[in-house]
Amino acid sequence: MEDSSYNLFNRIPKDKRERLLHASIEEFAEHGFHQASINRLVNRLGIAKGSIFRYFGSKERLFAFVFDYAIELVKARLRGIRDITKEMPFFQRLKSILWVGINFVEQHPSIYRLYLKMIFQENFPLRDELLRKVHLMSAEYLTSLVRDSISKGEIRNDLDVDFVVFFLNSMLDRFLQAYTVAFWDAGTGIYKAPQEELLRKVDHFVSVIEKGLAIHE
Amino acid sequence: MEDSSYNLFNRIPKDKRERLLHASIEEFAEHGFHQASINRLVNRLGIAKGSIFRYFGSKERLFAFVFDYAIELVKARLRGIRDITKEMPFFQRLKSILWVGINFVEQHPSIYRLYLKMIFQENFPLRDELLRKVHLMSAEYLTSLVRDSISKGEIRNDLDVDFVVFFLNSMLDRFLQAYTVAFWDAGTGIYKAPQEELLRKVDHFVSVIEKGLAIHE
DNA sequence: CTTTAGAATGACCACGTGGTCACCAACGGA
DNA sequence: TCCGTTGGTGACCACGTGGTCATTCTAAAG
Numbered sequence: 001m002e003d004s005s006y007n008l009f010n011r012i013p014k015d016k017r018e019r020l021l022h023a024s025i026e027e028f029a030e031h032g033f034h035q036a037s038i039n040r041l042v043n044r045l046g047i048a049k050g051s052i053f054r055y056f057g058s059k060e061r062l063f064a065f066v067f068d069y070a071i072e073l074v075k076a077r078l079r080g081i082r083d084i085t086k087e088m089p090f091f092q093r094l095k096s097i098l099w100v101g102i103n104f105v106e107q108h109p110s111i112y113r114l115y116l117k118m119i120f121q122e123n124f125p126l127r128d129e130l131l132r133k134v135h136l137m138s139a140e141y142l143t144s145l146v147r148d149s150i151s152k153g154e155i156r157n158d159l160d161v162d163f164v165v166f167f168l169n170s171m172l173d174r175f176l177q178a179y180t181v182a183f184w185d186a187g188t189g190i191y192k193a194p195q196e197e198l199l200r201k202v203d204h205f206v207s208v209i210e211k212g213l214a215i216h217e
Numbered sequence: 218m219e220d221s222s223y224n225l226f227n228r229i230p231k232d233k234r235e236r237l238l239h240a241s242i243e244e245f246a247e248h249g250f251h252q253a254s255i256n257r258l259v260n261r262l263g264i265a266k267g268s269i270f271r272y273f274g275s276k277e278r279l280f281a282f283v284f285d286y287a288i289e290l291v292k293a294r295l296r297g298i299r300d301i302t303k304e305m306p307f308f309q310r311l312k313s314i315l316w317v318g319i320n321f322v323e324q325h326p327s328i329y330r331l332y333l334k335m336i337f338q339e340n341f342p343l344r345d346e347l348l349r350k351v352h353l354m355s356a357e358y359l360t361s362l363v364r365d366s367i368s369k370g371e372i373r374n375d376l377d378v379d380f381v382v383f384f385l386n387s388m389l390d391r392f393l394q395a396y397t398v399a400f401w402d403a404g405t406g407i408y409k410a411p412q413e414e415l416l417r418k419v420d421h422f423v424s425v426i427e428k429g430l431a432i433h434e
Numbered sequence: 435c436t437t438t439a440g441a442a443t444g445a446c447c448a449c450g451t452g453g454t455c456a457c458c459a460a461c462g463g464a
Numbered sequence: 465t466c467c468g469t470t471g472g473t474g475a476c477c478a479c480g481t482g483g484t485c486a487t488t489c490t491a492a493a494g
Binding site for chain 2: 030034091116117119120122123131135139154155159163165166167169170174178186187188201204205208209210212213
């Protein structure tokens with residue numbers, strides 16, 4: 001399936017491979033695809049430019065490789081939390097997922113930044129294909145949660161599943177954005193907040209998702 | 218305050234000025250700042266490259282000019298709807314605002330795309346300054362609405378204003394994104410939906426904001 | 435110690451970029 | 465008709481890019 005350049009990259013020493021992988025994510029996360037510079041990358045790494053092209057063939061294929069790697073990380077994490085929270089009530093489960101998300105972007109900030117860049121920079125190469133991967137993953141994930149909860153009678157059934165998934169997806173994503181991107185915080189104090197504070201915000205947040213903004217009677 | 222190049226641009230024939238303005242928005246909206254090409258722009262327009270630099274001095278100043286123009290358009294529209302909806306109940310008012318947003322991105326799709334690019338492409342020139350302008354505008358706007366509604370007892374008062382504003386901002390923005398960017402639609406059918414269908418979606422959407430996802434008892 | 439296969443290298447290439455500036459065209463006043 | 469001023473022009477420049485490939489290095493085999 002994969003060609004020889006892929007194999008070549010997989011055969012180089014492990015620490016070099018990881019340094020290269022990490023630095024590439026950084027470069028793409030910081031500058032997007034087109035503004036990312038192979039020259040800058042190899043200078044930072046102390047590796048010859050030719051090597052990059054021997055390993056990956058082109059800037060585009062390097063990017064695809066890096067992105068696939070990132071997706072795998074996310075998938076693994078999501079699978080984990082899904083299994084662990086299987087028995088929780090829905091809104092409790094939501095909180096856990098949000099926490100996992102926060103931990104992930106904390107641990108891999110540049111991967112999340114890469115994802116954000118990807119979405120809004122329309123002329124990425126392979127954009128549609130890669131986005132489809134991401135979207136399928138998160139939609140499938142949330143869809144199964146939501147179906148479960150509707151059948152258990154935990155949430156409204158006058159909305160179609162897709163709509164609820166869209167809503168949740170939006171909210172979770174936006175919360176993470178507020179946590180990572182100072183601009184989106186908008187005075188809420190979510191941005192890089194300390195644990196306990198963040199916990200309270202998550203509670204507030206999910207409570208609004210659960211009960212809405214209107215006053216209960 | 219402004220230098221002579223600005224005045225020069227304002228003195229050229231009106232139709233040329235508008236063609237140039239429009240084409241510039243297109244170019245930046247499609248490619249972001251760095252990937253936008255002055256060569257491509259002038260070729261499309263049939264204007265000499267030198268003229269652009271006589272009018273604006275640099276690519277950066279051209280961009281700033283274009284962006285300011287876009288902001289003015291948005292502001293005007295927002296002012297309008299605020300006054301018109303002054304006496305409506307809060308969640309009714311939200312719907313109107315959403316409608317106005319939809320109409321705006323319908324009428325000026327490239328301005329909205331420019332805004333999205335701007336947000337996630339971190340190395341835009343003047344990014345922080347321009348984002349602050351945008352953010353101030355929308356936050357001030359929503360903040361005053363929310364304060365009103367809290368004092369009228371229309372929405373929960375156990376959340377701080379900033380948090381509610383953040384929530385609303387996120388939701389409105391995301392709805393517009395789903396309407397403009399196919400990817401964000403995610404199976405909800407919001408993307409470029411026809412009027413009647415959209416009306417129903419807006420109702421659903423605001424109803425969730427109002428009452429939440431949980432079942433009422 | 436010599437041979438040799440294959441990985442690493444970086445000078446080099448063609449290209450597209452933002453920006454410049456010497457020149458040109460047009461036009462109003464004399 | 466001539467001149468002077470002013471806006472318009474596009475060939476040109478230095479630069480940084482993604483990508484190439486002849487050469488050098490390395491290390492295992494004979």
